[in-house]
Amino acid sequence: MSPVSRGFHGRRRVPPGEAGRVPPGQYVTTDFPVLSAGPTPHTRPENWTFSITQAGRGEMSWTWPQMRALPTENVIADIHCVTRWSKLDTHWQAVSLDTLLEQVEHDAHYVLAFCDGGYTTNLPLQDVTGGQAWLAFGYEGQPLPPEHGGPARLLVPHLYFWKSAKWVRGLDLTSEDKPGFWETYGYHMYGDPWREQRYAGD
Amino acid sequence: MDELDGNAIGGLLQEVFGTEMTASVGTCATCGATGPVAQTVVYLRAPGTVVRCRTCTSVLMVVVGVRGRNCVDLRGLATLEVR
Amino acid sequence: MAGTTVRGRLTWQVATVSRLADETPSVRTIELQVPGWPGHRAGQHLDVRLTAEDGYQAERSYSIASAPGEPVAITVERLDDGEVSPYLTEELRPGDELELRGPIGGYFVWDADDGGRPLLLVAGGSGVVPLRSILRHHERSGATTATRLLYSSRSLPDVIYRDELDQYRDGVEVIYTLTRSQPPGWTGHAGRVDAALLAKVAWSVSQDPLTFVCGPTSFVEAVAGGLVELGYPPGQVKTERFGATGATGGT
Numbered sequence: 040m041s042p043v044s045r046g047f048h049g050r051r052r053v054p055p056g057e058a059g060r061v062p063p064g065q066y067v068t069t070d071f072p073v074l075s076a077g078p079t080p081h082t083r084p085e086n087w088t089f090s091i092t093q094a095g096r097g098e099m100s101w102t103w104p105q106m107r108a109l110p111t112e113n114v115i116a117d118i119h120c121v122t123r124w125s126k127l128d129t130h131w132q133a134v135s136l137d138t139l140l141e142q143v144e145h146d147a148h149y150v151l152a153f154c155d156g157g158y159t160t161n162l163p164l165q166d167v168t169g170g171q172a173w174l175a176f177g178y179e180g181q182p183l184p185p186e187h188g189g190p191a192r193l194l195v196p197h198l199y200f201w202k203s204a205k206w207v208r209g210l211d212l213t214s215e216d217k218p219g220f221w222e223t224y225g226y227h228m229y230g231d232p233w234r235e236q237r238y239a240g241d
Numbered sequence: 242m243d244e245l246d247g248n249a250i251g252g253l254l255q256e257v258f259g260t261e262m263t264a265s266v267g268t269c270a271t272c273g274a275t276g277p278v279a280q281t282v283v284y285l286r287a288p289g290t291v292v293r294c295r296t297c298t299s300v301l302m303v304v305v306g307v308r309g310r311n312c313v314d315l316r317g318l319a320t321l322e323v324r
Numbered sequence: 325m326a327g328t329t330v331r332g333r334l335t336w337q338v339a340t341v342s343r344l345a346d347e348t349p350s351v352r353t354i355e356l357q358v359p360g361w362p363g364h365r366a367g368q369h370l371d372v373r374l375t376a377e378d379g380y381q382a383e384r385s386y387s388i389a390s391a392p393g394e395p396v397a398i399t400v401e402r403l404d405d406g407e408v409s410p411y412l413t414e415e416l417r418p419g420d421e422l423e424l425r426g427p428i429g430g431y432f433v434w435d436a437d438d439g440g441r442p443l444l445l446v447a448g449g450s451g452v453v454p455l456r457s458i459l460r461h462h463e464r465s466g467a468t469t470a471t472r473l474l475y476s477s478r479s480l481p482d483v484i485y486r487d488e489l490d491q492y493r494d495g496v497e498v499i500y501t502l503t504r505s506q507p508p509g510w511t512g513h514a515g516r517v518d519a520a521l522l523a524k525v526a527w528s529v530s531q532d533p534l535t536f537v538c539g540p541t542s543f544v545e546a547v548a549g550g551l552v553e554l555g556y557p558p559g560q561v562k563t564e565r566f567g568a569t570g571a572t573g574g575t
Contacts, residue, residue: 041381041423042338044374046415049382050407066380076284076291078244078298121288201288221288225305225312238307244541246565249385251428252371255334261430279431280563324430 060117062232065125072124073186076220080155080206084190089139089174093212097144100209103190106174109134114173116196118203119232131194132177136167139174140210147212151219152193155206160219161228162195162202164212171197174207199230199237243286247278250290253304254278257311260323270319271299278321292317334425336373339396341420347399347484351450352413353389355397356422364388366461367433367454367536367564370398370426374408384408387453387538387564388427391460399484401450432536432564434458436465441534442527443471446517446547448539451566452484455538459489459496471496474525476517476543478504499525517543522550529555534562541565 053067061067090100101109114131151161166172175194176183183189188205195202201221222228227236235241247254247263254262263279274296281301284291289305294317301317315321343355369387386398402413416422432454434443443462445455452475462471473492477483479502489498501513501521513521527533535556537547544565551561 041336041373041375042421043377044411044422045420047374047376047382047411049374049376049380052378052380066378072286073243074287075243076287076289077293077300078282221305224289224303224314225307226288238305241308243567244565245567246563248369248429248432248564249567251369251430252334252385252425255428261428263429263431276559277431 060127061125062119063235065119065123065232068124068126071126071129071187072120072122074120074122075186075205076158077156079185081185082155082190082206082208087190088208089191090209091139091143091145091212092209093143093145093147096146096212099139099143101139106134106191107176109138112173114175114194116194118196118200121199121201121226121230121232121237130179131173131175132180133173133175133194135170136172136174136193137170140164140168143212145212147214149213149216151211151213151217152204152207153209153211154204155208158204158206158220160193160202160204161217161222162198163216163229166198167193167195167210171195175203197231199227199232201226202230243284245283245285247281247283247292249283249285250292250304251279253290253311257304257313258323262323264324266322266324267301268319268321269294269297269299269301270317272297273319334428336423336425338421339424341416341418341422342395343418344416348482350402350413350482351399351484352402353397353399354412354416354422355390355395356424358396358424361396362427364392364396364427365429365433365435366391366458368427368429368457369454370396370424370428372398372408372412373423373425374411375423382408385428388457389453391457391464393464394460399450399453399456401484432538432562434461434534434536436461436467438469438534440467440469442531443469444525444527444533444535445471445473446535446537446539447473447475448517448543448547449477449482449566450484451537451539451543451564453538454564455536456485456488458536459492462496463492468495470527472525472527473498474501474517474521475499476501476503476539478502480507480510517547517550519550519553522547522554526551526554526556529557533560535560536562536564538564539566541567 084103092098117127119125173194176191192205251263268275282293292302303314339356339358342357345353373383389399390397400412
């Protein structure tokens, strides 16, 4: 076991305090760490589109103005990163994925989100519907900055935050659950923080 | 922008491979570029360590600590010549 | 030890802080007593790991500031919003323990028997640390290879190891450039390292120089690019990037 470094505290970690709000193995942080697997894309809204497709079945896409014309929600969520930090009461401005998915003809069970820069992540369709998931373009009342996934990212707070894909550009609807980026490299296919599903096999 | 290079993972790679690896020469399986591991583009602040080709940005190597063990994916490298 | 592959799994071990020395108002050198230290090569680094009482851990890499044969020392720059550097530069005391592993690195290293090729060292900010190890090794080994250090800092008070660097002569030249402010009467260079300054300082490619560039990522990319434009083959410029903030792995 490593010896304790006298006087070292690290970044401010708030003791959970409220029972039931913080999943096992997490600590609460007051900052918003930036994690990334590659260079930050800088897509401008005027060049941005979001598309939902089921091969051979249905397709729909939205430009930025079309997406922004859809009903917007103010979402307050606790978010939980698999690297063990949790951030409570984060404020987002977002369009519900229900609103977008309703406009596409499909019979899929899974989605694979794809993003600028090549990142992907997979989710069951039932986890991105029913008011559980959003396309977020605003954070704390400001346009979502690029380092946090702007112009738009997924927001799926009930799962580990690697599922809330940054720089998202669309969803492929599929009949099978296909592993995305981190899932391919050993992370859990589903990622429920409350059951501590960090890695495949957990 | 926290892009580092392969020098930053010298310790991790030595832990994984049992020998110094930053001077080893890799070939990108996507674009064929070759060069020392020290010259790759490294992202440390992520759920795993991601090593990318400086020429084409494809992923060369990913190291994830799964339940305390290092899991290494080398599919992005066509070859790795230990020096 | 030139060319020797470092073998064996690296293990974490506990070292003791023996001495502290303030280099500038925000930079401190930490000398360590490391049991069983196998020796190191100029340019190598070590990884440091801190553990808080609740088990939280943070890990960073720091270049070794001392030459082979000297006691192990690292030089750390305190970054305002850093997590580790404020602890190392302000809280750590002689007698404290520090968990580390090393020495690490086989690419960004210089050995005194590197063929007598002229040496160009280009440092941005705290990137001077591994290059200082190279300079000290160069001196201690009695090497006579022509050497230049081009060192970019924000201002004169930010220059690390200033007194030591000012002592070099006889084939070792130190060229400073100050990017943000210069003291009255400053006769050295001002402004960032650019193509013009590189053209003045860099050895000609025909001299088959060895080149090491270290500092923040954007500095290293700009300098390496500038050297390639002067005709340096990319593979001959060895680089070590310290990220946006000056230490690898975070602040």
